[in-house]
Amino acid sequence: MSAPTRDRVDDTPPSGTIRAPRRLALEPRQEVSRGVLVAVPVLAVLLALIVSALFLRLTGHDPVTVYRVMVRASFASRFGIADTLVSATPLILTGLAALVSFRVRLWNIGAEGQLYLGAVAAAGMALLLGDRLATPVNVVLMIVAGALGGMAWIAIPALARAWLRTNEIITTLLLNSVALLFINWLIFGSRSIWRDPDSGQFPQGQRIPAAAEFPRFGTTRVHLGLLVAVLAAVVVWLVLTRTRFGFRMRVLGDSEDAARYAGVPVRGMVLAVLLLSGALAGIAGAAEVGGLSRRLDPSSLAIGLGYAGIIVAALARLNPGGVVLVAVLLGGVRNAGTALQSLPDRVPMEVAVMLEGAILLFALGSEVLVRYRIQWPWSRPADDPAQGAGAAEGTDAAEGAADPAPGVDAADAAESAGGAAG
Amino acid sequence: MRSRTRWIALLAVAGLVASACGETDPAEPEGTDVATEEATDEVTEDAATDEATDEATDEATDEPEATGTWAGEGGGEDGVLQVAFVYVGPVGDAGWTYAHDLGRLAMEEALGDQVETTYIESVEEGAPSERIFEDLAREGYELIFGTSFGYMDPMATVAPDFPEVVFEHCSGYTTGDNLGTYFGAMEEPRYLTGMAAAAASESGRIGYVAAFPIPEVIRGINAFALGVQEMDPDATVEVVWTSTWYDPAVEKEAAESLLDQGADVVAQHQDTPSPGQAAEERGASWVGYNSDMSEFAPDAWLTAPVWDWGPHYIETVEAVLDGTWTPREVYGTMAEGMVGLAPFGPNVDDDTQALIDERRQEIEDGSFAPFTGPLNDQDGELRVEEGVEMTLPELLSIDWFVEGVVGSAG
Structure with a gap:
């Protein structure tokens, strides 16, 4: 294993150097220190705040007041923190769903649809079980059902990717629309168990039995799903760093050819990773049903949680712990939008959305600084350590010990996802 | 010392709220409720103020509007x-x-x-x-x-x-x-807009962009179709569902699909004027909804059923x-003024306007109700007997289309 303080950045040889003498240029970094890995996203958020502040100033709002209100509304009061955690819960899980697939350069953009199907399965399980079993049993069965629902939905693109090499970006994305139509049909078009038979005036989901409701903490809306989500982050981290499966994921993420030479069953891995990704998104759906809406409710579910998970994973540089932190940050930013409207000069709701977008944009833009170092015109060209790195590369790929430049992958994925979702 | 008081207050609130909202127990005696109500009220206010003070001190600000989670103005000023x-x-x-x-x-x-x-x-x-x-x-x-x-x-x-x-x-x-x-009772003005739509249609095919197949929307479509049929008994109303209340792009696409199929008037149960913009581009006519939307498609504009809240x-x-x-x-009702009709556009001729006004009078004085039998459903089956008026509960749960509506009611 290589030293943990250093991460290799790219598996391509440094031949693509963008450099001309005596000019501003970018030079690929051979190694990226942990300091850079942490500093870049933090700087990205700061830059996003500064640019948004300029925009706020231009539109006649006081940025300091706006930011203070956002912090107060989402992070500085008990109620605000509780609601931030509620919003963060599904984002952690969809963030992890994006993370596991992006790590091996599979682009599951369908967490949105897998979340819906997880919600369908979990609500169905709860309604079938009724009040017969104790809450803990119900909760476990609902989470399992949610995971299976998400896996079932991703199974089609996953099988197609593993055997037919179909582009999973397109298949997973398109299935999101199908999933939305499906849950709308369950509530508005069908006479299924999911629909409340007494909701004549406006069809809505059948409420799940009390025994299936995820426990909440105190008087807040924070529910068991938060613990499940954090636990999932820990499990994902353990799988990635401590298991043979995680090792194979790293090899596969580095290079499919290398993985094949190393005897990794590529098809099986592709399938397993995508199923794991779908399961995590499905659990997010189960938690939303069990902890928050307590019925299959399309309008509560279809708020872009799956797409936001891509942003979370990208900002977290595909780090499970980072996913938890970023999900809380983003959950707070999203919640703060409504509080801004109560300011005397009415900052529009869209400011929060804009801030979310600005953070993503700067995070993606700053990836360049992780991959490349700036070659200032007045500085001397750095010594070319190509030989050393080239020699190290073979061993790295074979061992799969190096991190496969998570942030770089995330950036690519989020770009394609952003384009597709927009 | 102050912080201790605050914590005690917060704990008290937590306890009270927990006891007040814990399990929804319909059997809970009325008396407890009132007692809890007053206690919660007082303590909540105290706690809220304390919290606000706390935050304000933390940030060393002197902004008077900082009164809690939000920056809002809520609470407390006398008489307002x-x-x-x-x-x-x-x-x-x-x-x-x-x-x-x-x-x-x-x-x-x-x-x-x-x-x-x-x-x-x-x-x-x-x-x-x-x-x-x-x-x-x-x-x-x-x-x-x-x-x-x-x-x-x-x-x-x-x-x-x-x-x-x-x-x-x-x-x-x-x-x-x-x-x-x-x-x-939006169905009352909707009936009148159906009359305007039928008068403007040459093909006898009228499109209807609708949000969700729920009684509120189905009721409106039926009332509209009955108004259409008063003017032109053979005309049809073709329905497209969008599964959204508010989505300009989806609403416009839905309207375009109806116009492509031969409709020359579009009506809507949607929140934006984009179906009207689609009609304007094709030289068709349009019945809006909610508010006077005439400025968005002045040539297509006929009228709209509108709210006055x-x-x-x-x-x-x-x-x-x-x-x-x-x-x-x-x-x-229309008589009470909560629902009404937006001003007519130039394409609603005087004869039609006179007919509509006459019906409006009858609706307002109670001598005419749109949902009066005989009413057949889409399959031609008699649903409401001759001379029988549908009751409000029946209207509030209606889940079938009247004859002449093309589309599925769910």
């Missing part, structure tokens, strides 16, 4: 009623939310400095909206209007925790001690100010 509106879409300049905001402004205008109002727009329906209502109540807003169906459960969940706050929900059916509902908001606020408010289920 704090009123909040929760909107499902942006206010914009046309449509459902715009009509509610006109009502809010009319109420503010009428009651002057007796009220202070705010609104929160683009609030998602369902569980995510619960925290919005809770925050507003906690901030000290004393009367909170929720103007979309999907706020019903969240409001019903939050209302019992804030017994001193009055909640008014638009278009739902759940009421409570401090939760009333209000809505209006102002009088209801004024009446409700006055009742709360007087202390005479009780939870009601309001269903406003």
Whole structure:
């Protein structure tokens, strides 16, 4: 294993150097220190705040007041923190769903649809079980059902990717629309168990039995799903760093050819990773049903949680712990939008959305600084350590010990996802 | 010392709220409720102020408006009623939310400095909206209007925790001690707009862009179709569902698909004028909804069934100010003015206008009801006998289309 303080950045040889003498240029970094890995996203958020502040100033709002209100509304009061955690819960899980697939350069953009199907399965399980079993049993069965629902939905693109090499970006994305139509049909078009038979005036989901409701903490809306989500982050981290499966994921993420030479069953891995990704998104759906809406409710579910998970994973540089932190940050930013409207000069709701977008944009833009170092015109060209790195590369790929430049992958994925979702 | 008091207060609140809202127990005796109500009320206010002070000190600011979770103005000023509106879409300049905001402004205008109002727009329906209502109540807003169906459960969940706050929900059916509902007989003006549409149509094919297959929308389509058939018994009304209340692009596409299929008039149960813009581009005619949208497609514009929420908001606020408010289920009619007809466009000729005015009179004086038998459903089966008028409960749960409507009612 290589030293943990250093991460290799790219598996391509440094031949693509963008450099001309005596000019501003970018030079690929051979190694990226942990300091850079942490500093870049933090700087990205700061830059996003500064640019948004300029925009706020231009539109006649006081940025300091706006930011203070956002912090107060989402992070500085008990109620605000509780609601931030509620919003963060599904984002952690969809963030992890994006993370596991992006790590091996599979682009599951369908967490949105897998979340819906997880919600369908979990609500169905709860309604079938009724009040017969104790809450803990119900909760476990609902989470399992949610995971299976998400896996079932991703199974089609996953099988197609593993055997037919179909582009999973397109298949997973398109299935999101199908999933939305499906849950709308369950509530508005069908006479299924999911629909409340007494909701004549406006069809809505059948409420799940009390025994299936995820426990909440105190008087807040924070529910068991938060613990499940954090636990999932820990499990994902353990799988990635401590298991043979995680090792194979790293090899596969580095290079499919290398993985094949190393005897990794590529098809099986592709399938397993995508199923794991779908399961995590499905659990997010189960938690939303069990902890928050307590019925299959399309309008509560279809708020872009799956797409936001891509942003979370990208900002977290595909780090499970980072996913938890970023999900809380983003959950707070999203919640703060409504509080801004109560300011005397009415900052529009869209400011929060804009801030979310600005953070993503700067995070993606700053990836360049992780991959490349700036070659200032007045500085001397750095010594070319190509030989050393080239020699190290073979061993790295074979061992799969190096991190496969998570942030770089995330950036690519989020770009394609952003384009597709927009 | 102060912080200890605060913690005790907070613990007390937590305990009280827990006991007040723990399990929904219908058997809970009335007396306990009242006692808890007063106690919670006092302690909550104290705790809120303490918290605000705490935060203010933390940040060393001297901003007077910093009174809690939000920066809002809620709470406490003597004699001034704090009123909040929760909107499902942006206010914009046309449509459902715009009509509610006109009502809010009319109420503010009428009651002057007796009220202070705010609104929160683009609030998602369902569980995510619960925290919005809770925050507003906690901030000290004393009367909170929720103007979309999907706020019903969240409001019903939050209302019992804030017994001193009055909640008014638009278009739902759940009421409570401090939760009333209000809505209006939109089917009355819809019938009249159907008459205008039939007069403008040459093909006898009229398109209808509709949000969800629910009784409210089905009722409107049926009333519209009956109005169409009064003018042209062979005309059809073709329905396309969008599964959204507010989505300009989807609404426009749906209208275009209807126009492609041969419709020459488009009507809508949607919140934006984009179906009208589609009609304008194709030289077709258009019946809008919610508010006067004529400026968006002046040539296509015929008329629209519109809401006038102002009088209801004024009446409700006055009742709360007087202390005479009780939870009601309001269903406003054309005669009462909650629903009405927007001004006619130039393409509605004088004869048609005269016919429509005549019907309007009859609806307002009660001598004509659109849903009077004989009424057949799409399959030609007799649903309402000759001379029988459908009752309000029947209308509120209608789930079938009348003859002449093309499309599936769910």
